[in-house]
Amino acid sequence: xxxxxxxxxxxxxxxxxxxxxxxxxxxxxxxxxxxxxxxxxxxxxxxxxxxxxxxxxxxxxxxxxxxxxxxxxxxxxxxxxxxxxxxxxxxxxxxxxxxxxxxxxxxxxxxxxxxxxxxxxxxxxxxxxxxxxxxxxxxxxxxxxxxxxxxxxxxxxxxxxxxxxxxxxxxxxxxxxxxxxxxxxxxxxxxxxxxxxxxxx
Ligand code: ITT
Numbered sequence: 001x002x003x004x005x006x007x008x009x010x011x012x013x014x015x016x017x018x019x020x021x022x023x024x025x026x027x028x029x030x031x032x033x034x035x036x037x038x039x040x041x042x043x044x045x046x047x048x049x050x051x052x053x054x055x056x057x058x059x060x061x062x063x064x065x066x067x068x069x070x071x072x073x074x075x076x077x078x079x080x081x082x083x084x085x086x087x088x089x090x091x092x093x094x095x096x097x098x099x100x101x102x103x104x105x106x107x108x109x110x111x112x113x114x115x116x117x118x119x120x121x122x123x124x125x126x127x128x129x130x131x132x133x134x135x136x137x138x139x140x141x142x143x144x145x146x147x148x149x150x151x152x153x154x155x156x157x158x159x160x161x162x163x164x165x166x167x168x169x170x171x172x173x174x175x176x177x178x179x180x181x182x183x184x185x186x187x188x189x190x191x192x193x194x195x196x197x198x199x200x201x
Pocket of ligand 1 (some may be wrong): 012013014020043046058072074076077090091100107146155156157159160171183185
């Protein structure tokens with residue numbers, strides 16, 4: 001595997017829903033993939049106020065702790081009528097137990113009486129090297145918050161309450177493979193994969 005630009009990559013995430021999605025795009029481009037959670041790497045407090053800031057923070061923390069190249073994902077759902085909330089707070093919106101059914105209900109309650117249900121998913125990926133270098137890649141998908149009960153048991157997090165523009169199904173109803181073609185993470189990954197392919201020659 002010496003022709004690979006990255007022989008070993010650590011996914012600096014403790015979110016089990018993200019791992020198969022991130023691995024899906026890059027497994028053919030890196031030698032070995034390991035997860036921060038499995039390696040017992042620390043989960044830093046997300047103290048920055050942008051997706052990019054928190055993605056860089058997570059990737060650099062893992063790169064410093066492991067001495068390996070690390071990839072982090074900071075993502076979330078932004079609701080326009082709620083001034084972009086929960087946004088970077090998406091993971092914390094469901095309380096300490098990270099209950100996303102509750103987080104979804106909270107969004108629904110805050111949208112009562114509001115006509116604008118438009119929303120978007122954002123994803124910023126940060127690739128960090130142990131020497132402090134980093135690169136970021138961003139993806140976004142526009143849509144709306146479902147008007148009614150959550151639908152679908154596929155995906156994770158806010159997938160059952162999000163419907164992409166020009167679709168009628170929630171991200172919880174579309175299959176794994178289809179989500180990987182169209183999601184915010186897919187769009188951010190397009191940039192990362194193009195970058196890695198360039199490095200691989
Ligand atoms: P790591 O920081 O360890 O990666 P996290 O869950 O704390 O895990 P974030 O801070 O990036 O990650 O929080 C993003 C939250 O937004 C995440 O917990 C999900 O609930 C939600 N989210 C992100 N991408 C999503 C997707 O594709 N589908 C559904 N929900 C998503």
